[in-house]
Amino acid sequence: MPPLFSSPTDTSVNGFFNVFRYSQRALGLVWETSRWMMFGLALCTLVAGVLPAAGAWVGQLIVDGVVSAMETYRDNSAANLIVTITPVLELVALEALIIALIALAQRGLSAQQSLLRALLGQKVNVMILEKAGTLSLSQFEDSELYDQLTRARREASTRPLALVNKTFGLLQNAISLVSFSVLLVQFSPWALLILVVGALPVFISEAKFSGDAFRLFRRRSPETRMQGYLETVLAREDSIKEVKLFGLEPLFLQRYRDIFNRLFTEDRRLTLRREGWGFLLGLLGTLTFYAAYGWVVIETIAGTITLGQMAMYLMVFKQGQSALSASLTAISGMYEDNLYLSNLYEYLEQPTQQEGGTLKQGALPGDGLRFEDVSFAYPGGKQVLQHISLHLSPGQSLALVGENGSGKTTLIKLLTRLYNPTQGRILLDGSDLRDWETSALRKRVGVIFQDFVRYQLPVGENLGVGDIHAFNDEARWQQAAHNGMADSFIKRMPQGYNTQLGRWFKDGQELSGGQWQKIALSRAYMREEADILVLDEPTAAMDAAAEADVFTRFRQHSRDKMTILISHRFSTVRSADLILVIDQGEIIEHGTHEALLAINGRYAHLFHLQAKGYR
Numbered sequence: 001m002p003p004l005f006s007s008p009t010d011t012s013v014n015g016f017f018n019v020f021r022y023s024q025r026a027l028g029l030v031w032e033t034s035r036w037m038m039f040g041l042a043l044c045t046l047v048a049g050v051l052p053a054a055g056a057w058v059g060q061l062i063v064d065g066v067v068s069a070m071e072t073y074r075d076n077s078a079a080n081l082i083v084t085i086t087p088v089l090e091l092v093a094l095e096a097l098i099i100a101l102i103a104l105a106q107r108g109l110s111a112q113q114s115l116l117r118a119l120l121g122q123k124v125n126v127m128i129l130e131k132a133g134t135l136s137l138s139q140f141e142d143s144e145l146y147d148q149l150t151r152a153r154r155e156a157s158t159r160p161l162a163l164v165n166k167t168f169g170l171l172q173n174a175i176s177l178v179s180f181s182v183l184l185v186q187f188s189p190w191a192l193l194i195l196v197v198g199a200l201p202v203f204i205s206e207a208k209f210s211g212d213a214f215r216l217f218r219r220r221s222p223e224t225r226m227q228g229y230l231e232t233v234l235a236r237e238d239s240i241k242e243v244k245l246f247g248l249e250p251l252f253l254q255r256y257r258d259i260f261n262r263l264f265t266e267d268r269r270l271t272l273r274r275e276g277w278g279f280l281l282g283l284l285g286t287l288t289f290y291a292a293y294g295w296v297v298i299e300t301i302a303g304t305i306t307l308g309q310m311a312m313y314l315m316v317f318k319q320g321q322s323a324l325s326a327s328l329t330a331i332s333g334m335y336e337d338n339l340y341l342s343n344l345y346e347y348l349e350q351p352t353q354q355e356g357g358t359l360k361q362g363a364l365p366g367d368g369l370r371f372e373d374v375s376f377a378y379p380g381g382k383q384v385l386q387h388i389s390l391h392l393s394p395g396q397s398l399a400l401v402g403e404n405g406s407g408k409t410t411l412i413k414l415l416t417r418l419y420n421p422t423q424g425r426i427l428l429d430g431s432d433l434r435d436w437e438t439s440a441l442r443k444r445v446g447v448i449f450q451d452f453v454r455y456q457l458p459v460g461e462n463l464g465v466g467d468i469h470a471f472n473d474e475a476r477w478q479q480a481a482h483n484g485m486a487d488s489f490i491k492r493m494p495q496g497y498n499t500q501l502g503r504w505f506k507d508g509q510e511l512s513g514g515q516w517q518k519i520a521l522s523r524a525y526m527r528e529e530a531d532i533l534v535l536d537e538p539t540a541a542m543d544a545a546a547e548a549d550v551f552t553r554f555r556q557h558s559r560d561k562m563t564i565l566i567s568h569r570f571s572t573v574r575s576a577d578l579i580l581v582i583d584q585g586e587i588i589e590h591g592t593h594e595a596l597l598a599i600n601g602r603y604a605h606l607f608h609l610q611a612k613g614y615r
């Protein structure tokens with residue numbers, strides 16, 4: 001059995017208290033979000049905390065006032081009725097005022113809470129997304145971090161407010177409790193002790209089960225993510241085509257159900273245990289209340305206290321008991337919220353990798369690109385690139401050829417500094433990429449990856465993303481679309497450059513694979529300042545005429561630039577100044593098309609194989 005009090009990292013009783021360290025940060029968040037509402041919450045809390053005891057006290061005065069008025073009236077029927085009952089009626093009015101004020105304070109609390117919920121949810125979501133923007137690609141590919149991000153997004157945006165609400169709720173109940181205690185101690189200090197002892201067991205069981213619930217949530221987040229993934233596959237237009245044709249619905253749906261059933265079994269067990277123990281231990285509280293009830297009744301009959309005092313003590317005991325158990329439940333709830341927040345802050349405090357240096361210009365401008373004995377392995381993976389050396393000068397074109405998985409795209413990821421080499425170095429204009437300022441480096445490079453993004457945005461913006469400084473610049477869109485050969489079909493679309501693309505939003509138009517590729521190509525042309533252009537299989541979905549056109553234009557536009565082309569089509573590769581044949585991460589042949597044919601190696605073999613296919 002897990003220890004009673006434990007945080008994910010600390011299993012001692014200390015860990016239980018340690019876990020409250022995030023309460024302060026949650027309060028800080030609310031403070032930053034809205035100071036006025038924080039003050040408002042504090043004020044309403046104070047009012048809602050103090051007034052119930054005042055109400056109980058006035059209640060006692062009313063009962064005693066009624067009893068004494070009845071006696072006066074019985075003893076002296078000639079007494080002035082108005083004079084006798086006016087003080088009691090005044091007390092009734094005061095009680096009504098107190099109740100109205102409590103209602104006002106509670107409304108104030110709930111209004112501010114719901115406004116804060118929206119503001120705080122937005123703030124935390126923005127924090128999560130901003131952090132996501134600073135993570136490196138390899139951090140994104142780390143499934144543990146991804147789990148943390150998903151958990152944070154799913155839960156943590158509501159938790160800070162929950163924590164703050166509970167903190168204020170606790171404060172309110174604590175104030176009520178103190179004021180009730182002041183009244184109750186006058187009856188007997190023992191009554192106070194009975195009150196506390198009756199509520200403790202429920203609290204301990206709640207705290208234990210909150211910890212269990214959190215550990216369960218944390219442990220199974222991979223399964224929850226799988227569930228989310230299956231939902232996406234089964235209900236998104238980009239996968240539904242294949243799911244339908246292969247008849248995958250029953251299979252995936254069954255898997256989805258199985259995961260749910262497994263999770264639900266655990267949930268049910270925990271819920272039943274939590275509620276069962278809650279009920280049993282709660283009985284203890286009921287028992288103590290009725291014991292105290294009996295005691296107060298006996299004291300009243302014995303004449304030690306008045307009828308009004310009896311009514312007050314019973315009310316105070318009852319309300320004190322519920323305030324105490326609400327406080328203890330709030331504490332164990334805060335413990336649970338803190339555990340969830342610990343996940344949020346663990347994510348937010350992920351170290352971001354050093355984002356490069358400060359160079360805006362290389363030590364040898366015009367030197368071009370050099371790979372010096374570069375090797376690379378993905379985190380936790382085997383070596384993917386080995387001892388790669390190459391030099392590309394401005395105006396030169398390079399083509400990479402190799403089997404699937406040989407490491408071509410990886411080489412581009414290194415060149416764009418999405419990853420750093422594990423060995424060796426890459427130089428641009430004589431300076432290590434790691435010393436370049438990231439934005440200066442990225443400005444120099446225009447890339448389209450095979451898996452470019454099909455943004456569900458208007459056509460123009462789909463081009464504009466290529467250069468955020470010209471995101472809305474229609475003249476630049478048109479120029480880029482012209483270079484990327486997308487202008488002719490864009491002009492035919494219903495709203496031209498403002499036509500929504502994709503099927504997610506109203507009036508969205510879907511494009512063909514080749515048309516999307518032309519959009520991606522045009523996007524690369526948006527980067528006017530880039531002098532390194534990289535095309536990773538840019539024409540795989542295009543027809544032969546379009547492909548030939550693309551390369552004619554590509555050569556025209558990149559005359560003084562460095563170009564890197566990855567392609568499985570030798571017709572597009574053959575004109576490159578330098579062709580590298582990569583096999584299992586190593587360069588096995590290099591040279592021009594003619595030179596490579598002359599050595600009659602792997603390149604020549606693959607070239608002839610493809611040529612034969614066309615004959």
Ligand SMILES: Nc1ncnc2c1ncn2[C@@H]1O[C@H](COP(=O)(O)OP(=O)(O)OP(=O)(O)O)[C@@H](O)[C@H]1O
Binds near residue numbers: 141378402403410
């Ligand atoms: N993000 C990643 N994490 C771990 N391994 C990866 C990752 N991406 C690729 N790999 C592995 O690195 C190797 C090289 O992949 P890469 O994508 O560079 O090949 P490629 O030559 O571009 O292939 P293709 O012609 O199919 O596009 C493969 O064995 C692949 O499994």
